[in-house]
Amino acid sequence: MFFRFPRSALILATAGFVLTACNASDSEPTQHQLLPPQLAEKHAHWGHYGGDEGGARFVSHTQITPANVDALEPAWTYHTGDLAPESFPDPFNSPALQTTPILARDTLYLCSPRNRVIALDPLTGEERWHHDADPALTGLYSVTCRGVAFHDSGDAGTSGACAARILAGTLDGRLLALDADNGKPCEDFGDSGEIDLIADLGDVRPAEYALTSAPTIVGDRVVVGAHVADLRRGGVPSGVIRAFDVRTGEQVWDWEALPPEQRVAGSYTPGTPNAWAPFSADSARGLVFIPTGNPAGDYYGGERNGRDTFGSSVVALDALTGERRWSYQTVHRDIWDYDVPSQPLLFDYPGPDGPVPALVQATKMGFLFVLNRETGEPLLPIEERPAPGGGPAPEALSPTQPWPVLPEPLHPTELTEDDMFGFLWFDRQACIKQFRSLNYDGLFTPISTQPTLVYPGFMGGSNWGSVSWDPVRKLLLANTSRIPAVIELIPRAVVEAPGFSEPVELQLDTPYAVKRRPMLSPLGAPCNRPPWGVLTAIDMTTGKKAWEVPLGSTRDLAPFPLWLNLGVPNSGGSMVTASGLTFIAAATDSYLRAFATETGEELWKARLPAGGHATPMSYTGKDGAQYVVIAAGGNRMLGSTMGDAIVAFRLR
Template identity: 50%
Template sequence: MRNFYSILTLMLATALLTSCGQPEEIDYSGPTADWTSYGANEGGGHYSAATQITADNVMQLEQAWEYRSGDVRMPGDGTVAYPNGAEFPAMGSGWQLTPLLVNDTLYGCTAFNRMFALDPRTGEELWSVDPQVDISKEVMVNCRGVSSWQGEANSDGICAHRIFMGTMDGRLLAVDGATGQFCKDFGVDGTVDLKAGLGKHLEYEYSAHSPGAILGDKLIMGAMVLDRVHNDMPSGVVRAFDVRTGKKIWHWDPIPPGQTPELDANGEPVYQRGSSNVWSIISVDTERNLVFLPTGNTSTDFYGGLRDNLDYYSSSVVALNGGTGEIVWHFQMVHHDIWDYDTPAQPTLFEFERDGETIPALAQPTKMGHLFLLNRETGEPLFAVEERPVPQGSEVAGEYLSPTQPFPTRPPPLHPSRLGPEDAWGFTFWDKSACRDTLAGLYNEGIFTPPSTQGSLFYPSDFGGNNWGTPALDPERNIAVLNSRFIPAILKLTPREQCSEASAASPQLGTPYCLEIAPVVSPLGVPCNEPPWGTLVAVDLNRGEILWETALGTLEHIAPWPVSLIKGPPNVGGPAVTASGLTFIAGSTDRYLRAFATETGEELWKAPLPTGGHATPMTYRSGKNQKQYVVITAGGHFGMAAYGQMPSDHIIAFALPD
């Protein structure tokens, strides 16, 4: 009888496994797929032609290897002194690296700017070089990536493949991709000083966090200029350098048309201080010899009364001639930007189909949740853009406002344009009522409500909407996938004589007002708007329509059960897409890497991470062992520390089992 029950049990188990479906045999064939620039391609998109991982087998993904950089700064590890004499505990590092795969080698940089090469099958470090950046002098400790160029070897027989990196302390480095040796023929022993021509400034006020763009034999570099400090910040100049010698070929100083550039006694340019900078990712179009710049807004971000038309190119996409740096066209997403609504993301190139015609196009997300679709040869919108009246009720002395702002008619906004007291949300009547009172006490006329001394509702806030990680773009399906964030804030300007410690971190020196920004949250510390506070959304680019939207992640790890089941916490990061119809993204506070179906938004798989993966993932198929890997940097994020995203130093790769 015991044998009978054993056989019966075995038969039932076999039947159950058969009914559930056996894992199908993995096909390791398909195209070999590199990832040669930050956005995978020169025009961005975070798209891989790899097809080995599919919707049918993605559930079998498992961790293949892990790399630990060892470079982490914890919150409060030291202090940073501001020009106004205030000292603040240092923010933790926020590692946002997307590595490259070139010549079957992974290349990247740590949060401390140490450059490295890894074996793509094992994560083993092949070489590293440390430029010795003094982290104690930096406010924002981060590196998003490196750039790759291949040509001929130099006179030493090295540097046929060059890896470039900008540093937090304002240098541009070139090393040999095979060995990590400095390319001695580039600049001075492999280094170019990006601070040349910028004038006097504190080190942390000018940093190169994002990789430069390669166009032929030129490397085009922008840099981050620190927000909210004073209106005499370093210039936002963009420069093109010869990849072999490091010699400057051209520069674009974002001054208004008709303004005469300043020269020093030697005839060298003195770049305009306080101008719009390009801190995010630059795109190029080799065929058309064009460079596309996403510009930030002009110092000091939230007060523009002293700009004197210096924000002519602020918060725009600017197209330059790649050979000369001359303006071809520019399209401004925000007029006289006093909300820090930088153009935050890489201008992403695609082919637009209309009535049988193919138009070279560009998709530009914004912090307002507006997705502008433009003809990349002319800058003309592909769908109508309307100049609509916006709030004019600012009582801030010395400020002026643009009477209208541009609104795309398609796609529809990816972020709500208004949040009123009637929209207040809470777990209980008590905290909902508190949120309602807070919202009712703010100056609030919807999107583009100007800053005020009373306190304005800042929604969307300057964190997004969309930010630097978006968009991923599937060119086969012409679908753009973007992650969005919905966290309201209070924006308040305080007359200089009344400024207190609360505004010391945002002094806006040189203007009549300091700044205070704080999230609008209930007494329980929860945002006062209804969740989700973070989503993933797909847009049909040809039709300008939203295909689907889904909450991204849950409150796991930051709230107790059952509150932890609420979907859609705040997120930071970005997606990547594959030819097999998958979208990979981490970004959420619940510390998972996820896979979604690009066409439907269905969540197909997730894997836990040791801390927040607030970078954009990448994927490649290694030529050495024919396996496709999905790689994410899990390093936390300084802007997400309030949600428990502590700094760390992991790169983790996933692959299908052997």
């Protein structure tokens, strides 16, 4: 969930207010030894949404280095043709180009916000084919598609087609299989190339069930979850996870986030936690890892009747059977919209006795949970700390919440009066007055009928861009936002009374509607002091921050000369190269940046035609050149410039 960041707020920023990087060294980044052959091969091909199936977002290509990155220039640009602003008058129904392409069979495959699946020449950006899924869009909160998946079975179907296929989801709840060579539907898959995922979910209303993340391939299984609409009603569709045979489309298993004794054979339970973020897979161990959301009821925890059991968790499922191997809950009885928003990262944890197969889950709270991916046991210490009680359903709250001791949090864990900010003195005083008036008792303050301060707010902390991992330097890279929110429960009787006209989200089937907003000053700035967005490196050998720098400037939000590197709200992710570079856009300004992975020093940036709210990817083409590719589509709710471009860079 995002909000529109006001341009007017930053026009009033004082030109003398400048933030510097924390703990960033002035030394030049050093070159590391070549990767071991097995690791180099694993990360040579960007064949999955997150680079590899474990979401490392790391490439072994080393042609672009800290020494020559300033010679990068645009190689080609492709326009999806999907913008059409006149088709999206409501900012809550706006296109968001957030796709990360994958490379297979010497072709780039991607999707546009309105589910055009596209194949491009990786050297020129020339379109080879596209398939328009033409989804129904009415009532959608956001129109986006973040990626597609590729499967090569090695054998063609009865028509001689679809030996290799692209799997893609749609915004109206379908799963497609397309011939990777020409984009035509694979007739042997489901019903003439598609599966209706809504058909057996019961009462599904328009815009309640949409696939925004790339499907996950594990062997011959394609595994999918879905975005289920928040804050509408308790009877929204089940968040069931399902696996299908990648050739025939036959369903082979399902898993619903309920205790086994509450499962009802042959049907699905409305309102169970969904999983809208990308999944990760460990093919060697036959596991798929699911980041789950919270159950329906959202900001009200009463009457959930066990649907919290696997909410806001990371869950390991057997890829062949769907059996739950283990699960770890990152928030107990979540009433803060702290659903797990990002792809779990699979990596080898550098333990004292050698590498350990591990998983790290980034959350909206800014916590990193580091777990053994075979057992789910913590590899770094996590404490159960007391949590405040209260609110309209205190009996439904957990008395404790999990709190990682290490790694260090990516986001501040509290907000104080001293943290209040304003562009001018009266602006700050208004924020202080607002802070004093709010219900606030730390990170897990129960949502109340009194305006309640929630920090991090509903956009995080971390969000769907996830984190990236440098296996050479043992550094984890994470971008986060720092925007507080104010949330209030409005009794149903008040909402239904004659004359009530405040904008609320209805949250039907509970006693309360919900009113939400970012905590802003009278001049429109976030009430907490900058940075409002940062890029952080965590040294995973110690769990400590190696460095942290503000991410993004006020350019494109304020006029010259008020272009300040304050760090701004961001949406998207990073990509790391073996040569020691971290590429990221994500911020509200229209830049793609390269940082020195070891130090956090900004080494290069290039203007994009729109906000780059996506994750970059990289590959080496048949011409021998290394390319860096990113989608630049903007985000209306963050206030960044809109567009429909896929942009590739290479050394001149």
